[in-house]
Amino acid sequence: MSAIKAATLFNVSSHPLLFLSLLLGLSSFLDLRCRAQTQTLVDHEVKVLQTIGSKLNKTWNFDVDPCSNVTGWVDRENKMTNYANNVTCGMCDTTTNTCHVTSIILKGQNLTGELPAEFADLTYLDTLDLTRNYLNGTIPAKWGTLRLTNL
Ligand SMILES: *[C@@H]1O[C@H](CO)[C@@H](O)[C@H](O)[C@H]1NC(C)=O
Ligand SMILES: *[C@@H]1O[C@H](CO)[C@@H](O)[C@H](O)[C@H]1NC(C)=O
Ligand SMILES: *[C@@H]1O[C@H](CO)[C@@H](O)[C@H](O)[C@H]1NC(C)=O
Numbered sequence: 381m382s383a384i385k386a387a388t389l390f391n392v393s394s395h396p397l398l399f400l401s402l403l404l405g406l407s408s409f410l411d412l413r414c415r416a417q418t419q420t421l422v423d424h425e426v427k428v429l430q431t432i433g434s435k436l437n438k439t440w441n442f443d444v445d446p447c448s449n450v451t452g453w454v455d456r457e458n459k460m461t462n463y464a465n466n467v468t469c470g471m472c473d474t475t476t477n478t479c480h481v482t483s484i485i486l487k488g489q490n491l492t493g494e495l496p497a498e499f500a501d502l503t504y505l506d507t508l509d510l511t512r513n514y515l516n517g518t519i520p521a522k523w524g525t526l527r528l529t530n531l
């Protein structure tokens with residue numbers, strides 16, 4: 381008898397409000413999970429990017445995590461031709477959700493200075509595009525340790 385009552389009570393399809401609250405509970409649970417899985421860049425690579433940014437006069441916003449995949453680190457709307465601005469992460473540690481920089485594309489940004497050797501400290505970097513800037517100097521010997529597939 382009471383089992384039947386309980387079954388009726390939890391027949392969610394016949395109780396729109398219960399159904400709705402279950403749905404809301406589920407979506408906020410999923411939302412929490414997503415936020416818990418937000419990826420961040422490993423600390424030492426944040427410092428490397430800060431050094432590179434200061435050497436190239438590139439004003440990245442470090443109040444936002446470089447792996448956040450948001451505007452400033454990844455620009456989806458490229459209003460100007462021959463312009464691109466993307467920092468992409470990968471090789472994430474699934475337990476800590478910390479990642480490495482795998483791609484840096486800074487195209488047509490009028491960046492100045494000498495090519496920073498510090499790119500070589502981003503050990504998982506496989507793509508580097510610095511075309512259409514005003515960079516000078518020679519390719520640092522240290523870059524020899526990088527395993528770039530696109531330069
Ligand atoms: C660095 O960039 C700022 C604007 O972001 C510019 O005013 C300044 O002249 C640049 N410095 C160099 C050395 O290019
Ligand atoms: C970055 O964000 C875009 C759109 O907001 C999404 O399509 C893409 O999958 C995201 N990439 C990563 C690696 O999270
Ligand atoms: C930059 O990243 C965005 C979002 O992932 C992508 O749509 C765009 O093609 C990338 N631009 C370049 C030049 O790779």
Ligand SMILES: *[C@@H]1O[C@H](CO)[C@@H](O)[C@H](O)[C@H]1NC(C)=O
Nearest residue numbers: 460463464487488489490491
């Ligand atoms: C680079 O400089 C050119 C010429 O001064 C200018 O038209 C362009 O908007 C600049 N690009 C960026 C990304 O600042």
Ligand SMILES: *[C@@H]1O[C@H](CO)[C@@H](O)[C@H](O)[C@H]1NC(C)=O
Nearest residue numbers: 492493494514515516517518
């Ligand atoms: C590179 O350009 C900067 C100015 O943007 C200058 O101070 C520096 O001496 C130049 N270096 C070389 C090796 O030409």
